[in-house]
Amino acid sequence: MKLTSRRCLTMLLAACSCAAAFAQAPAATTTPPPAPNTTGPRSAGVDNLLIAAVAWKQTAAEYRALYHQGYNVARMHLELALAKRKAGDKPLAVVSDVDDTILLPLAYWGHLVNRNLDFFDDPIWDEWIPRNQMVLAPGAREFFDFCAANNVEVYYITARDQGEKTFDYAMEHLRLAKLPNVDKAHVTVLRDTSNKQNRQDEIAKTHDIVVFLGDSLNDFRRKYYTKDVDERLKLMESDRAEYGRRYIVFPNPTDGHWMRAIFGDSEPPPTDANRETFKKAATRRSWDGK
């Protein structure tokens, strides 16, 4: 339908009077700012901050290959240590973290994405742990079987807290995965700290620790437990010779102390302020488009 000029003029005048009415309207008609978002993404969840990291964990062959790479490198060092062993030497040992090093909580992260949550959720983690849905990391079976076949003792040190049953849950996970040395002497579950160093140092008194396995630098030495991104990078660089030798790192883009360095908290609350902080971290280096 075409509009005549007269009709256009009438409509224009009507629009002007309408605009004038709006201009005089009380402030109460303006849209209030959105309430702070302390749950998850506002939409259907396709803008969830976790999606890229979780999709990578769930599907990337590269993610799995990095586990094989880590375990293959660890085995290579064990083979060298076994070949060099002499009578009277301390027994050989491996010190390993558990979550995201040996056991992968993929279903937990998928659940968070389905629930439209975009930050680590401690109550859901505690609810999920007893469900025994962890999966064994690629390469772990072969590596730990090799340790058992060659009398290399495996010590597990994990920081978890699901109340009174924390230790039992951790033991159950390791037993279900049919891992070696799953007993009280070899499994340490830290409930009130993530500081693993005291236990590591105790083990080192009686054993020659060939490799440490972990997805967080804290699994190697406590000194990396800093809230400063640059300091953490610097500390890691100062030990560069240890990586791929004594320290074997596995990938974890969803959680860990790298997040603590960004937010000051390993498990930051899901607030808009933290989403802004995450964006700031992601744009630390950014092309200005020119």
Ligand SMILES: [Mg+2]
């Ligand atoms: Mg871990």
